[in-house]
Amino acid sequence: MELAPGQLWSIKSPSPTTIKVIVGEIEPWRDRTAVLVSIIDIPVPEGWPGGTRTTSVGCIPFDESALVASLDQLLATDATPLPSFKLGLQQWSDTDGGVFTVTVSEIIGHMVEKVSQDPNRTPESP
Numbered sequence: 093m094e095l096a097p098g099q100l101w102s103i104k105s106p107s108p109t110t111i112k113v114i115v116g117e118i119e120p121w122r123d124r125t126a127v128l129v130s131i132i133d134i135p136v137p138e139g140w141p142g143g144t145r146t147t148s149v150g151c152i153p154f155d156e157s158a159l160v161a162s163l164d165q166l167l168a169t170d171a172t173p174l175p176s177f178k179l180g181l182q183q184w185s186d187t188d189g190g191v192f193t194v195t196v197s198e199i200i201g202h203m204v205e206k207v208s209q210d211p212n213r214t215p216e217s218p
Contacts, residue, residue: 098169102165130174151173151180
């Protein structure tokens with residue numbers, strides 16, 4: 093699977109989902125390849141603050157192999173990452189950030205669990 097900036101992908105998930113990934117940047121990182129993405133259309137569980145039905149993550153770094161294992165269908169090749177992507181990319185670069193080596197579904201599951209424990213947080217909260 094060949095990844096490129098601007099690709100919009102659906103993800104593999106244990107249950108049907110609206111979650112999509114937009115490839116923003118592909119960078120060498122140590123002995124790996126980092127793929128930085130925006131994640132959009134994340135369903136918001138009932139009772140979360142804000143009253144929206146979906147949320148998103150502006151920039152999140154994945155190891156290329158973990159991301160590839162997460163992707164299902166290529167939906168578009170001209171997608172633009174979220175506006176907050178550039179700031180996230182800059183922060184990742186400035187701090188020599190790491191990469192996630194788990195699937196997108198696993199990351200979303202961890203976010204939902206964390207937010208559920210603290211109802212004042214959202215997925216983009218620090």
